[in-house]
Amino acid sequence: MTRFAAPSAGEHDEVPTGSPESGAATGPPPAGRPFQDAGAWLIGGLSLLVTALFLVVNLAYNQWHFIPPVDDAYIHLQYARQIGTGHFLQYNTGDPISTGASSLLYVLILGGVYALGVTGSAFLPFAMLFGALCLALTAALTYRLGTRLAGRGTGISAGLLVALSGPLAWGATSGMEIAFVAFLLVALLLVFTGERAENRFRWTPVVAVAAALTRTELLLFAAVLSLVMVWHVVAHARGTRAPWPRVLGRILWIGLPAYAAAAQYAFYRIATGSAEQNGVLAKSLLHMPAVYPLEVADKVLSNFRIFLTAFTGLSTQDYVFPGALLLAILGVIGLFRRAPQWRGLAMAVGVGVLLVLASVSTLEFADVHHMRYVQPLLPVLLLFAVIGIHSAAQLFPAARRSVLVGGVVVALLFSASQLPAWSLRQAQQAAGIRDQQVTISNWIKGHLPPGARVAVNDVGAPAYFSERYIVDLIGLATTGFATPNLHGPGSLYEELKRLPEQRRPDYFVIFDSWSVHGLGEGGLFGRELITFELKSPRFSHTTLGGGSACQAARNCDKVTVYQADWDLLDSGDQPLEPPNGQIRDRLNVADLRDEERHDYQVVPAHQGFQPRTHLRTVIGPDGGDVVDSGRHVVGGESFTFHDLVPGRELTILGRIDPTEPEGGEPTGSRAVQVRADDELVGTWRFDADPRGWVETTFTIPAELVTEPTLTVELGPLQEFLGPYPDYSSYTYWAVQ
Template sequence: MKSSQKISLVLIGLMITTYLIYAGIYIKNTSFVASGERYFVLFDDAMISMRYAKNFAHGFGLVWNPGEAPVEGYTNPLWVIFMAGFHLLPLAASKISLAVQISGAIFLAINLYFVFQIAQKLAQNLVIAALAAILTAFYMPLNTWSLQGMEVSLLVLMLSISVWLVLNNLERDRFSVWPYLILGIGTLVRIDMAVPYLVVLGFLVIFDPKNRKQNLIWGLGLLAVFIGGQTIFRLWYYGEPLPNTYYLKMTGFPLITRLKRGGYVLFKLMEQMNWVLFLLPFAALLFRRDRLILFLFTILGGQVAYSVYVGGDAWEHVGGANRYIALAAPIFFILFVYTVQQIITAIATKIRPQILPNHWVVNLTLIALVLASMVNFNLLSNQKSLRRWILTRPPDFIEANIEYVEIANRLKEITTPEARIAVVTAGAIPYFSERPTIDLLGKNDPFIARQPNHLPSGIGDIRPGHMKWDYDYAIGELKPDVVVQIWGDIETAKKYLSEYYVSAEYDGMVFSLLKDSPEILWEKVTIQP
């Protein structure tokens, strides 16, 4: 084994070990004690997937409410199946999320190996490879989405493996079906992995003329199999060709408005990261324009363009890359470190050519600039984000998780198992309360998902997936036993709450309870005047 290979393995081993320690502390910081028990809880959208996973593992099928017509309120079928496996283990409900979090840390740790290899292949420089992997390892948004249970951890790994394989194939001028297989499986994890799939296919058709025919046949053929197969399943099982969340987020959301909102959050990300740092990687094209680097830019551009097209995500207000752009964060960091190194080298050559043989000068400068930039990349919405980054403050969303678990536990104490609850946040509360649930924002309700959007006047106030509700239907018609939360049109909700519901307090929490409902344990609550 060459000395450079030994050094590479040592560096990778050190980075993965350090990262796993960091991830372990991060995961511990997401936990909390409620009702005398320690809980590990995922990001609330991930808890929606966990509800489907639990129902599937318990034999009810891939359904939101057992015994009711199935609705596909998730966009990550293979991830739901993966989560279901943990529900077969002898773990308390409060600890199952921990297993998902650990798996996310493992996926991200493996991803560091491939990020290192991609950067090494591009730059043939161990320092660049190590720094790119370090930026990836400690980028807070990537950790937030991955270590709090979203499928991002697996998807970013699948994308990195595919990129690494394509770079190898381009370098050796050969064809391989593996990138298509991996990204095809990725569409089963989340259907919008079809975006990098099509980007890879399009790039290879254009820039790999020798293997164009094979890429077209295998690329289009496998895409048809993966997309066609899951579409047939959806039509058979759910009666719809697309997930319910597609209708929720995309219908009634005009293209121009989506593009404006997607562009707005992209520019906010640029501003947050610092315009110079965000645009700096594009200067790499001044130094080289071969197929390898063009491919990386194409992958990055595809994810950014898709984020703009769908109008971004719903949580950009916490800062950093959203779930779509976060998948390409490793590619961005590879290009960033490579470009900084090229600029430093060019300046050193211009000012003092004799510096170049002493690579340590260039490398030390590179390390200093990249580490300083890393702090800036993780300075998200405010100064508190840096404390979250260095693990001295609980991560984003944890305060809300504590509230949701407390609500769920109180609901179990004052209702029968048949009580129907209505919620805005449809993850942890339904999961831990184990009650039939009405999703007021429509992720798990096909009727609400197809209603008109309640678009706010300001582009910055738009939150995809949080703009549809119908209280005439959800409260006035369905009449849940408990209305836990309200969103948006409070006045319409109040009309029904004042007529059909009473306000009741239990253990410091106030709920709207359906009058005379047999599913409420009335002796436990205090009716408010």
Template sequence: MGKGPQRDAHRRLTRACGPTPSARAGSEVPGDRRKLERFGAVAFVLACAWLAWRTLARVAAAWSFTTDDAYITLRYARHLLAGDGLVWNLGEAPVEGYSNFAYVVIAAGFGALGELDAAPLKLLGCASLVAIAYLQWAIARRFVRPLPALLPFAFYSLQRGVIWWSVSGLETSVYVALCCGVVLACLRGLGFERVELDAGDGGGDSVGLARGPLRPRALAVAGGLCMLGSLLRPEGPLVAAAVGVGAGAQLWIDSRSDDRSFDGRGYRRAVLGFVGVFVPLMLAYAAWRHAYFGELLPNTVRCKTGHHDRFALLGAYWSAAPLTLVLALLWPLRSLDARVLLPIALAAVYALALVGADPLIGHDLRHFLAAHALLCVLAGVSATRLAAWVGRGIAARWVEPALLLAVLASASPLGGLPEREDLEARAKGYGARTRARAALGRYLAHELDPGERALLGDVGVAGWTGDAPILDAFCLNTPQFAEPPLRGDPSRAADWILDEQRPRVIVVHSRSAKKIAPRGKIYRELVDRERFKAGWREQRRFNSDSGQFHYVVFRRVD
């Protein structure tokens, strides 16, 4: 960028952010300014300490929770580490029954070091939660001062799913951190800088804009992070699509602006930086997946789409965070640029992608947390502006701490801050299910002879403990259930199981420990058939100490 555009950018920064420090020197007493800076620093440190304690205390309360699906990742990692490839059952064809390829590789890496266990994956998720807090703050600093830039994480950490999925052993928090990193790198690449606003007396600006030169290398970093996100989650390419929407809109805005010279050459280099990194790597990954699995889409995606309640996950998101969503959408009513368009574009592509998704895979906002983390940034900015409007005439050094204190003090009404006791009780109840499933897995490994298989849903811990050959009744690891003619037809699936597969063991999920109350359409179809009643006999039960998760073992009668 030449000197002319740099001068224009500096003038725009000065108009947006108020007078420079040298221009304010004559109107501000140095001693008062030092007191102001000390007050702001103390408020910032105290707020960080409170948020850290509030979050870490809940992480500790939920730590014993490890989701069943984390053990699917570990089973694939164990087979990969042993040289058997990405297979679910040893000796069978590869199947992409996981949704987190990079996490499978990471787990295998830990296994090569002697720790093939869920604990390192859980620690990685918790470390990513710290990274999310910083990245949200860094993005918010493109709008506001350091103290109100803490509001996004204050909003984000209200959701139980934030804690729940960070300790789960799955990749959720790592993926959210990558998405936030993509947005921050894009904003840096597009020239958005941290703002420096006057927090002194008088009604100064609460939200600012600072633009500098374009940084094509930062867009190349964003492309690399998008690729990592695509390795971590199948919807990773959606982030690249959101980047294209946000960056393209910013290019159009800048090209029509009279406020600064348009750097067409810099934009071309920036676009090439992002595309040149992401597209070749993504094409190579897609080609490998097609060659290895014979499919472009993971079996998990085909398995968990097409749910009859098409808007279940979107409704769950609205129910969980209505105030945050409303605050986030207030900002675009004022002005639009990439800082706003990138989070909204990501939320929009997720809203479209999650239409028809099975709600069982997304409880506690699991699949919306990446978009939610960025919408929380917009919510924090809107809250700051609203507080400045309500307290107009009052110095920002008083308004902003008061706003942050109000948000922290009213955490439960804003989003339902989970109680530590509730998290601990949920983790304990889930642990009872895990123990029942682990005992079932050991039983299957002992009972099945070579060449025999069991039909089972909830295959994580049971499949990890003993590594028995399993037909996944919930279809994640069994492609036939996700393909025609069995897809979406539990009656045909039941016939296929009984007539063609004839597993040695069928494990029926029951809601009751005392009687068979099948969980899931496939089990209701099975237990009603005369062929099942005549050909399989109940042999044993594995009951959880709590909840409606019990397992009845039926063995085939030859």
């Protein structure tokens, strides 16, 4: 039966454990001589061989040029290059600081390497090779961690599974921070186990600081492990009656990662106005135009289920070997029961994984790029799955060794058999990036003026290759655009209007299939310069999150370059016809800042409705085009006018498009009940016009205008039951 022995004095770095194969007590190689451990070298070398083969396949598919499988890698390279040239977190030189890099420590390291002279065509290969090295170190450290926790056999099996993992090899050669995050996670656990025997954690908090500055997911892991360290320190102090000032000092030292994270987020808040990274603002379900708790919970649970499906390996996908997650849970339970000295570690791993999965599940596209946000968990998952195989083998005393060896061999064979598919998938995705984003970026460099400003909705390669000023419409690299983009093209249009003229785009490079393409409805897209259509190969086989690699999945196979046209920019600011009175206030619907100033909100008739924004162009009285941004409303709205004259009749002039579903159909959804400061005023009926929005008025009696401010509510004619108002609102003017 597997024995988990307690650490003995003088051997706390490597805990002698029962060998899973024989049950005899054996001593792993001393932790003080890691460079003399042949097992670690062999496993690390195998990992390097696997990633080298991935890179060779990638090169063969891309005419022997290094290309990452995701465009986001170029975001890191651009930030790192800017850091290396002295422009800290400025995506464009001279820009305000932005937080589009998902890993601060990773881009700082790459920036330092760039400053040392690894530049030009050598920079991307370095990033990809650095990832390969990090994965090799991760595999070797997983072997040592497994040996320390449950014996050499466990360590070897876990290290081999990491080295042969297709998803990890994909992530390591992607140019992203995936393998670096995995390395820090395993290193954090390994250093913890080395310091656990004395319950004096000197270096574990230092490694936890690096983890906290790398990814939010690792910060969660570091926080849980810090609580475990505090628990061990307090328990040890009670047993030894150590002086409490010394204990308090050790606890304060354990808090290092919390201090580092607080400093990082405080810096973000001061520099950008938000403590959250732009990636979170752009992708989180908690930042949608309307947040419905149960709707969010439903999507979070759906994302969580995707992760469980992938890690269980019981679907038709090839992410891990079948039953991996179930065995990992059994491994955590087994380690907790049989090894008292590792109970805190077992709890930290279990809780940490749950917190990371729950955190990532709050993202709208949580499984993006083969679940790259949770790929760094794989080494820990695979290690505890192997421990779980050992625990399961104990249930069959007569055939324990056969079950153990058979389970490990099946897991290794499954992992190895999927490597060709993952390498091919990576190369095909890289070919899509080369055929589209890299090609487009080089076209921009060769065909657009050197001082041109270019707006894009996939920001990586264009900035890195084109040497042009880039405006990121998604909001990762351009601070202030993430939230408007979530609301839709209408709000994005209004944010573009606010840009200083020297930062306003001269050209747009847009995926035809993305919602950002709706900016064209506002006349911003002028002359079409060129359209790029993908010719690269599709996926040979899809897997979880593969659709988000949209070039190879053909979800974004066409990109058009437009010359910007700003001629209609302010055409919708005034009513089409002069109003009968003075305009006292104006609410520009879809302009998020103006909506906030007027306390504007959509009051939906149904939970789950997202009042997204859009653009519409109509022909004005003089025959010219007029553009305005609007928001779709199903139910009603409320807003507050300012600067009114009390005691004077108020006319609300509204720019409304009530043509849902058809202009000629009497749907009953083109009327709203109007309240002024909670007083019922009457019914406002909208006239439909198939050409677009119309301007219509509603009068509020003078006796209801008692203050300089007035809150107006538009809603259904009857509570609970339809037909509900269904229209788009663009602008409201207060006229007296």
